[in-house]
Amino acid sequence: SSFTDYQAESATISQGVVASNHAGFTGSGFVDYDNVAGSSVEFAVSAAAAGTQSLTFRFANGTTADRPMTITVNGSTVAAGRSFPGTGAWTTWQEITVNAQLRAGGNTVRATAATANGGPNLDRLRVTGPGDTEKPTP
Ligand code: GCU
Secondary structure (H helix, E strand, C coil), X not given: CCEEEEEHHHCEEECEEEEXXXXXXXXXXXXXXXXXXXXXXXXXXXECCCEEEEEEEEEECCCCCCCCEEEEXXXXXXXXXXXXXXXXXXXXXXXXXXEEEECCXXXXXXXXXXXXXXXXXXXXXXXXXXXXXCCCCC
């Protein structure tokens, strides 16, 4: 089994800031998206081979309103307005998974806020390779 973690605070952030004021994140912090549509985080993801992989986003949304985001891979939309629902508290982190085709070598995976509320707080992206049956854990 294999997976690779990419921390949001190390990714390319557009209209957001690195923060660490809500416990439970992995790495050194998380990205607090600006409360505006179009704010985004882009991860540089390397794949050993082309194929379908699982993109698991770890996030917190301490509001009761969904914070949908559009997920693109290499500029193509793989999930439009994917739900990032309320998690109950900013310190409660959950995961959602989108499956997508990656190419061998370098890929970009971007999560862009679809509404004026902006994105949730984003902790990391876990990329799980084909054939991996291990359940992602925090
Ligand atoms: C609060 C919270 C932030 C969050 C923000 C938001 O300010 O402390 O972590 O990002 O709400 O609504 O996006």
